[in-house]
Amino acid sequence: MKYHDLNIQTQREAPNNARTEGFAFLVRAGYLTRENLPTQLGEDTLDHLRNLSNDPSFLSQLSLQIIGNDNEVFLPIAAGSLEVAHCPSCKYTDRLELAQFAKRGTPEAPLPIEKVLTPDCHTIEALANFLGVPKEQTAKALMYTRLSDSQFIFVVVRGDMQLSEAKLKQHVGEVRPATTEEIERSGAAVGYASPIGLKETLIVVDDLIPQSQNLVAGANETGYHLRNTNYGRDYSAEIIADLVQAATGDACINCGNLLSSLSAISLVTRNEYQFENILLALAETHHDPKGLTLPHPAALFDVYLMHLPGKEMDTRAKADEVYHSLQSAGISVLFDDREERAGVKFNDADLIGCPLRITAGEKALKEGMVELKPRKEKENRLISLASLTRLADPTELWDLIKGV
Ligand SMILES: [Zn+2]
Numbered sequence: 395m396k397y398h399d400l401n402i403q404t405q406r407e408a409p410n411n412a413r414t415e416g417f418a419f420l421v422r423a424g425y426l427t428r429e430n431l432p433t434q435l436g437e438d439t440l441d442h443l444r445n446l447s448n449d450p451s452f453l454s455q456l457s458l459q460i461i462g463n464d465n466e467v468f469l470p471i472a473a474g475s476l477e478v479a480h481c482p483s484c485k486y487t488d489r490l491e492l493a494q495f496a497k498r499g500t501p502e503a504p505l506p507i508e509k510v511l512t513p514d515c516h517t518i519e520a521l522a523n524f525l526g527v528p529k530e531q532t533a534k535a536l537m538y539t540r541l542s543d544s545q546f547i548f549v550v551v552r553g554d555m556q557l558s559e560a561k562l563k564q565h566v567g568e569v570r571p572a573t574t575e576e577i578e579r580s581g582a583a584v585g586y587a588s589p590i591g592l593k594e595t596l597i598v599v600d601d602l603i604p605q606s607q608n609l610v611a612g613a614n615e616t617g618y619h620l621r622n623t624n625y626g627r628d629y630s631a632e633i634i635a636d637l638v639q640a641a642t643g644d645a646c647i648n649c650g651n652l653l654s655s656l657s658a659i660s661l662v663t664r665n666e667y668q669f670e671n672i673l674l675a676l677a678e679t680h681h682d683p684k685g686l687t688l689p690h691p692a693a694l695f696d697v698y699l700m701h702l703p704g705k706e707m708d709t710r711a712k713a714d715e716v717y718h719s720l721q722s723a724g725i726s727v728l729f730d731d732r733e734e735r736a737g738v739k740f741n742d743a744d745l746i747g748c749p750l751r752i753t754a755g756e757k758a759l760k761e762g763m764v765e766l767k768p769r770k771e772k773e774n775r776l777i778s779l780a781s782l783t784r785l786a787d788p789t790e791l792w793d794l795i796k797g798v
Pocket of ligand 1: 481482483484485486646647648649650651
């Protein structure tokens, strides 16, 4: 492929909307527009990644520091839009809203239920302060209506925990917050609700609730709560499940070590590759201050070939010879055939980030040589033109480089 045919437009400056260095380099190197749309170079690179993905070891060939589980693979990056829970010890990983963690109940002997006046206690915080009990001694009520059949759903989690709506939806389907009218119709009182004595209600409790005794819950009467409510004795539920959100510092469900939460992007979602995110992950991982440093085989082109216009010799013709030989050996080449200054071409080669750069310049060509530079290395090497033009397949190129 020739530079002109791809219509590559590189840029000197990073776009001012760049949230990450990887995105900035993808725009500067001409893979993406500032609006995050793939250019021709970007589309071709995405197609190349799609082809590679037929190999089961695809992701492991990309040299990315990935984390994940059976269904999903993530790359942690600071600007990632997802929050992921990750255990650094056993590598347990899941989306934060779906992550499980080890919970600790508060087993006690059940005490008799007791109705108490709790004026203006509309939040768990206010209630716990007013009664002088820790938040883990309270039950938090959340009320929803199921979209499919308008079923009223009463959810109970411990007062020190946050409900994960994503987990709830896995058990009951899509829901919306219940209206005041729907809450009152069930027999519950807004702000003072508990599942005790409700009508036509689907009760769903977090699995920590049956392990936590003597919780403060609403009395279903404005201004009052009940002390010492106990699951099993005072109410029961149709569904008992893990419903609460994990957070940094919770104990890993597998090994008990502390979970951390990381920002990330998803590279595989429900067993499907997210190729745009994989391209971003490559750029995020493989770059230096000058541009992308894409590894083989992730790069669309293995070789960036360029010629330096000569005074006596037709360097372009020699570069053409190399171009055709490499192509017939099945090596993917981006041929920068522009009559540009050397500096411009070197900059573009660094930005675009092909694993190898081959330069046909007059001085070396007079000795029958061309310059070869792996993108991640500092020094040029000289290699004979003849050794390049007699390559028979791509592996011979990589063997040749190791031997130089
Ligand atoms: Zn763990």
